[in-house]
Amino acid sequence: MPSAGARRTEKLQAILAATEQLMLEQGYGSVTYRSVAAKAGVAAGLVQYYFPSLDDLFVGVLRSGTDRVIEGLEDAARSEHPLRALWEYANNRSGTALLMEFMALANHRPGVGEVIGEGGERVRCAVVEAVSGRWPDYGLDEDTLPPSALVFLLGAIPRMVHLEEGLGTFAGHAETVAVVERFLDRVEPNVAD
DSSP states (O other): OOHHHHHHHHHHHHHHHHHHHHHHHHHHHEEEEEEEHHOOOOOHHHHHHOOSSHHHHHHHHHHHHHHHHHHHHHHHHHHSSSSHHHHHHHHOOOHHHHHHHHHHHTTTTTHHHHHHHHHHHHHHHHHHHHHHHTTTHOOOTTTTTTTHHHHHHHHHHHHHHHHHHHTOOOOOOOHHHHHHHHHHHSOOTTTOO
C-alpha cells in the first residue's frame, strides 16, 4: 500500500493532469474546482486545499509542465540528435494548443503571463546551453547562426504552423518545414537513413 505522502503526490499529479486535460478539451474557461475534481476523481475541497485560487492552479500546471519539458529536453540534449528532439517537441500539437490556452488566459490574468514567460525562458536557456557546445560538431559558426537564434526558430516555426493551420492558412508551411528538415539532415544526419 502506498504511503500517505505517495497518495498525496498521486492526487496532486491527478489534479494537475486533469486541469491540463480540461484546458485542452474544453478551454481554460472550463476549469473550476468542481470540474477539475470530477476529472481527477477527488473532492473539490482537496483541489482548493492544494490550490487556494484558480490562478494558483494554473501556475501549478505551468510550473509542473515546464519542469517536465526541461527534464525531457535535457535528456534529449544528451542524445545524438538534440536539435531534432527540439523540433519534435515543438511539433507537438497538444503542447501548442495548451500554450495557446495559457496565452489566452494570460490576457485576463497577468500573473499567469509572467509565469509563462519565466517558464519559456527556462526552457529556451536550458536548450541553448545544452546544444551550444555542439556547434563545432555541426560545422556551424556562432556568429553566422547563434545557438539562441536557431533554438528560437526550431521552437517558433512549428507553433506558428499549427496556429495558422488551425485558422486555415497553409501558404509557405510545407516549404518552410522542408527547409528546416534539410538543415537538420545536414547537421544531424540519421545514421540509419
